[in-house]
Amino acid sequence: MADLSRRPDPEELLRRVQAEERRERRGRLKVFLGYAPRVGKSFRMFDEGRRRKERGEDVVVGSVQGDVTPDIQAILSQLELVPTIPERYAGREYQVVDLAGLFRRHPQFCLIDGLASDNPPGSRNPQRWQDVENLLGRGIGVITAVNVQHIRERQDDVARVTGKRAAYSVPEAFLIDADDIEVVDAPPEALLGRGDQTGLPDARQLAELRELALVLAANVVDRQLQGYLTSHGIAATWGVQERILVCLTPRSNAAPMLRSGRRNARRFHGALLAAYVEQENLDPEDRRKLEANLDLARELEAEVHCLKGGDLVDAILAFAREQHVTQVFLGHTQRDKPRWFSRSPIDRLIEEAVDFDLRLFPHGDRA
């Protein structure tokens, strides 16, 4: 999930400003994110439509998915419907969102169920989420619902859990660009007790999918938070996410630090960074060791940074602050005796590290 956890760079800020401008003309997008079928996404989506209509907003339904439960049917009877157009292609039935009809009708909000559907060849767009983009582009707000199983970038995770890949998928960027994302949660047990069980993952798989959905939502929310802080000129030194920085030197016993950092980052669903301070005149042996440590860092999917600037402690402190780091990992000094009047880098870090935890690692292999 490194793509979501990185802090904004200038390119990204530019993209954000452009997105802001685009957003002013675009309709609002709200996505209900669930972790499995029958978790209640569609109900929540249509119920929101009903409430908006009761408050006087102009809401229509653009697509309805699958078997409609009685409680959803009760809501639908109160809402205006622009029906999907049934099409047949190569023996398969498709339901295509009536874009032309919706453009003509031009409501404030359109409810689109079954976001991860595809359209038959020859349609305006291959997939329904692209239809939604068109609606938003015309200034029509969209409320829609999707399962984590249908997010393209999560397909590897999903396949690891269920052994299956979804046939059609929605790019994660679609979620990141949404104005609002809301999680629809229910305990896995409740899903298992309900109706037809065919094709539904088992309890363990459901729990793992649930975790995936919640972490995905948290990462999207983290993006929104950072975006909000940046656009309001608020410099936050804190973060909600654990961000672990492993400091590497040629002599450090990197493997246990990096492995522990990776494990920590995984357990906290946080980010792992590794940094070294650029040193000139490294002898070839040290250069080789440093390279090996950096290779290991990359192998463990750490984001590797090279810090410029002479003083080790100052460089680490500045970088940690800039990156909202919450834990810094460093090797113990090899010196046995304290040296009077000249404090070691570790002593200085202990005294100056106010914002993050400092964890010192033994030099041996015993950690």
Place this chain on the structure above:
Amino acid sequence: MSAERKGRLKIYLGYAAGVGKTYRMLDEAQALRAEGADIVIGYFEAHGRGDTIAKTEGLETVPRRAVSYGGSQFEEMDTEAVLRRRPAVALVDEFAHTNVPGAGREKRWQDVRALLDAGIDVLTTMNVQHLESLNDQVWRVTGVRVRETVPDWVVDEAEEAVFVDLTPQALRNRIERGVVYAPEKARRAMDNFFTETNLTALREIAMRHAAHEAEDKLRPATARAPSGRRERILICLTGSPSSAILIRRGKRMADYLQADCIAVHVSGPAGREREAVERHMSFARNLRIETHVVDGPGVAAAIAGFARDQRITQIFMGRPGPRPVWKRLHESVVQQVVRQARDKQITIVAQRG
């Protein structure tokens, strides 16, 4: 009173007042009632919200108990009456609530445990910021120190936790429309705690916590350190006020890494610190951390020795406070431990003030 089967606890978890926890809980209560379950309301806080009150229709309520304190009347759940009524399921709002002194148990979660012990299933609601382990993080992010907290082990006993989500914007709209608080209180809430940044950050904390809980249910009971040994975390307690942060951080780390967690204090000459140390020790025990006291002579040597005897893998210590220049000629206790326990991982915990 002890039943053959302990009741099951289900928690509706949110990130702020007004996201719809109570509403979702009542929804479930109505579904259970429709299925014929014997369900009662033990405690329910309406906050004058019409749609929520409508959801209680047809549900039996056990009347609350009046408690007078400091010349005023308060109402608490009548736990003994619920126990006598003995329903299959009881609905108890606001899990983190602190009872008025003299009302029996100190905390509502203790009342709930009494119901569970009697074999009654309980549905309850809670905001994530009331979790003890998240107290510092919430403080750091929002500037608010939440006073009513629930130890994590109590919440971990829940069989199910359901995350109730709402976007911060929708929540702020609800507050603006007066759905959550009375108008004057709503304005104050919006300006202080319920800012968009605070709500977004709390929501992210809640999502990450819910994800962690979901994952936790999947894992085997024990985890191993990379070396194959079980991780053992030692928290070094002093009388310093920052010890509370240190305890929460060490315990949170231990919980996430499924490590053992113990606390030690090196007793010095009896003095003014004793009371503070005792308070920290009892706080640690409340979080189910095993506590020890060892004797000097040297603090660092005692910690290093204890860590060796207890096969500790990680030592957690607070940052040494600012020291005058002349004292820097001598090493701080932290620096001494760093030097004397060099085969251990040592974490110096930030104060995050």
